[in-house]
Amino acid sequence: MSTLTNTAAAARRRLLSLDGWAVFLALLAALLVRTGVVKHIPW
Amino acid sequence: MSQSAVALPQLRTANPALSFLRLIPGVLLLAAIGYAGKLLEQNVGKYAKAHHWTFPNIEYVLWAILLGLIISNVVGIPEIFRAGVATYEFWLKAGIVLLGSRFLLGDVLKLGGVSLALVFIEIIGAIAFMTFLGRAFGLRPKLTSLLAVGSAVCGVSAIIATKGAIEADDEDSGFAIAAILALGALALFTFPLIGHALHLGDRAYGLWSGLAVDNTAEAAAAGALYSDAAGKLAVLAKTTRNAMIGFVVLAYAIYWASRGQAQAVGNKAAFLWQKFPKFVLGFLLISVLATYQFFNREQVAALANLSRWAFLLTFAGVGLRTNFREMRKQGLRPFAVGAIGEVVIAGFTLALVYGAQYFFHW
Numbered sequence: 001m002s003t004l005t006n007t008a009a010a011a012r013r014r015l016l017s018l019d020g021w022a023v024f025l026a027l028l029a030a031l032l033v034r035t036g037v038v039k040h041i042p043w
Numbered sequence: 044m045s046q047s048a049v050a051l052p053q054l055r056t057a058n059p060a061l062s063f064l065r066l067i068p069g070v071l072l073l074a075a076i077g078y079a080g081k082l083l084e085q086n087v088g089k090y091a092k093a094h095h096w097t098f099p100n101i102e103y104v105l106w107a108i109l110l111g112l113i114i115s116n117v118v119g120i121p122e123i124f125r126a127g128v129a130t131y132e133f134w135l136k137a138g139i140v141l142l143g144s145r146f147l148l149g150d151v152l153k154l155g156g157v158s159l160a161l162v163f164i165e166i167i168g169a170i171a172f173m174t175f176l177g178r179a180f181g182l183r184p185k186l187t188s189l190l191a192v193g194s195a196v197c198g199v200s201a202i203i204a205t206k207g208a209i210e211a212d213d214e215d216s217g218f219a220i221a222a223i224l225a226l227g228a229l230a231l232f233t234f235p236l237i238g239h240a241l242h243l244g245d246r247a248y249g250l251w252s253g254l255a256v257d258n259t260a261e262a263a264a265a266g267a268l269y270s271d272a273a274g275k276l277a278v279l280a281k282t283t284r285n286a287m288i289g290f291v292v293l294a295y296a297i298y299w300a301s302r303g304q305a306q307a308v309g310n311k312a313a314f315l316w317q318k319f320p321k322f323v324l325g326f327l328l329i330s331v332l333a334t335y336q337f338f339n340r341e342q343v344a345a346l347a348n349l350s351r352w353a354f355l356l357t358f359a360g361v362g363l364r365t366n367f368r369e370m371r372k373q374g375l376r377p378f379a380v381g382a383i384g385e386v387v388i389a390g391f392t393l394a395l396v397y398g399a400q401y402f403f404h405w
Contacts, residue, residue, distance in 0.1 A: 017321070018133055019322050021133065022133050026140035027328070029141065030329060033346055034337065039345075
């Protein structure tokens with residue numbers, strides 16, 4: 001049980017923070033738009 | 044954590060795939076409410092006009108918040124949606140980063156410079172006044188610190204960051220968060236009315252709401268309720284405030300450690316980096332890229348629209364996480380201190396904005 005908990009805690013530590021994920025996703029979206037993978041986003 | 048009474052809980056499980064799946068229903072609910080708000084904006088006005096009714100033009104921002112408020116306070120949010128609804132802060136931060144594409148670096152430096160000067164004055168004034176008020180009302184010292192940080196810097200995030208640094212208890216942080224959230228909800232409806240009554244321009248109003256409204260989501264919404272341009276400025280001013288979080292929390296951590304009521308801070312640079320909101324860096328990076336024409340005009344428009352979609356989910360989340368019944372349970376005194384403080388800070392920051400207009404000839 002403690003091993004499982006430790007593994008999960010270690011995995012969580014490796015992941016980005018909420019801020020980090022938000023920045024990553026936004027930059028990825030910007031890259032997709034820049035490279036033309038996503039051409040138009042309507043509003 | 045008593046915060047769950049006023050803010051939606053973050054579900055954590057050992058399995059990342061399962062955690063991700065649990066987010067989907069709530070995110071879909073945010074999207075559905077946000078999109079319904081957009082449809083209502085487009086169609087209610089048309090319907091009223093066709094039937095010769097007099098009906099105010101209500102923006103999608105307000106519709107999304109109102110729909111969220113109704114669902115949260117009348118029906119409640121079923122458990123299955125809660126984890127996904129709590130992602131509204133994630134969408135807010137992603138939206139702010141993408142909004143960087145609409146600011147050229149020169150604007151950021153100019154407006155951000157003005158914001159920074161005003162933010163500095165606002166933070167000192169707000170902390171001094173809230174500390175005085177907390178003492179006058181006999182609030183517990185750490186609760187007073189939390190309310191001061193929440194009012195001066197950036198609402199719930201600042202309170203959570205400070206709670207850990209000064210070792211405040213859950214009850215105090217619950218009180219402080221409830222007060223800040225309730226007052227943020229109130230600001231959504233009062234700020235645009237005051238702005239219109241005073242005939243504030245988009246720039247002045249945006250700067251004011253970014254300086255005076257505590258939580259980032261509410262500040263963005265209060266700005267967007269006024270106009271698109273005011274929303275942009277509100278986010279910029281609020282982002283400048285957010286960037287100060289590390290310094291304020293560090294100062295409080297050192298103060299409480301010196302009184303033997305919190306652990307001493309070891310590496311101060313590491314502490315500042317840990318508390319620094321990283322989305323501010325993302326916003327600046329996108330702004331630099333836009334300035335050096337890394338994106339063409341169509342691409343900037345696409346990124347701006349993507350930012351609007353992200354904010355749409357945020358505004359739906361602001362309504363959904365505001366539960367007045369839960370807030371009432373938290374007691375009146377912290378709310379009274381927060382309310383008096385917010386009114387004074389709103390007046391103070393409005394005077395700062397008028398002063399900036401006068402000195403910088405806006």
